[in-house]
Amino acid sequence: MQRAVTLAAHGLGSTSPNPVVGCVVLDAAGDPVGEGWHRRAGGPHAEVNALRAAGERARGGTALVTLEPCNHTGRTGPCAQALIDAGIARVVYAVADPTPTATGGAQTLRAAGIAVEQGLLEEAAAEGNAAWLTSVRLGRPHVTWKYGATLDGRTAAADGTSRWITSAEARADVHRLRAECDAVVVGSGTQRADDPHLAVRVAADTETAVVQPLRVVVDTSGTAVAPGARVLDGAAPTLIAVADDVTPSYEGVETVRLPRAEGGLDVRALLAALHARGVRSVLLEGGATLAGAFVAAGAVDRVVGYLAPALLGAGPAALTGGGITTITDALRLDVREIVRIGPDLRITATLVAKEH
DSSP states (O other): OHHHHHHHHTTTTTSTTSOOOEEEEEOTTSOEEEEEEOOSTTSOOHHHHHHHHHGGGGTTOEEEEEEOOOOSOSSSOOHHHHHHHTTOOEEEEEEOOOOTTTOOHHHHHHHTTOEEEEOTTHHHHHHHTHHHHHHHHHSSOEEEEEEEEETTSBSSOTTSOOTTSSOHHHHHHHHHHHHTSSEEEEEHHHHHHHOOOOSOOOOTTOOSOOOOOEEEEEOTTSOSSOTTOGGGSSSSOEEEEEETTOOOOOOSSEEEEEOEETTEEOHHHHHHHHHHTTOOEEEEEEOHHHHHHHHHTTOOOEEEEEEESOOOSSSOBSOOOSSOOSGGGOOOEEEEEEEEETTEEEEEEEEOOOOO
16 A cells, blocks of 8 residues: 555646546455556546556455545546456555545445455555645645745845755755646745746656646736746746736736735635636745735645755744734644755645644
């Protein structure tokens, strides 16, 4: 199952709005004979790819899958039936499918006489599929807030200079995060200060096709994206979100008009608009004010901070606002991983659910 979880991660960034799924097939003797993952939306599911690799050796064997096999016909047939047709004797899956139209695969398998077990490495499989599960359960995209800062929490110096706080290795790692998400979001302040590109930089020697994320600029007043801005090139699709009482002057770029909220646009309306477009995962890259609005709206699911071994003593902080005024309101995080990236530290954390 750990191998299946690893395989599932290969699909990050290319399967949306579908989940990422991995599958390993063992023969009747318990030896691995086939593996696969869901590579792209509309393509064969993980179970089908693994069964094709296993061939007749799957008969009487076991399939280990990170998500309950689907039970419906969409752009592909039901995986539950594919497992039955292949003669699989036992299915072990990690996470139950919460989708009303797809659930029931386990019941179909049991009705066909197949032994079914659920829950093996459930937490690891759910974490890998957090974006899709969030979209199904909450009806909005999963949001990762990423930032880079010094050890004293500064994202720029007192004079506004910020390039480069983190290392080239850390910046390269951010491109991996972008490649794994459906949309990258920045605010008007970051747009004006940095003129970011926001597309995924692909190494010349890579053999993997990258699905570029949607570049989103939250530009309440409709004035932050200047002609010739890098987000307006053809490297990736771009969407500019403006207030619904603003008539944007942008030409040749798609815009969406959203209601205002305190200090900017309504974050939940923005996420609803992105979800309606099929966006299941958002990487929030800047800046501090927009991050604070997302935090205040309860719309941050994961935090990835790149901390550089440097001190500035003054300058803007990584987070502004957020509706937090006292220590009891602090958003407590569960640190999931600490990794050294070049000279920097990458800390990945998820929000701890508040007790009521």
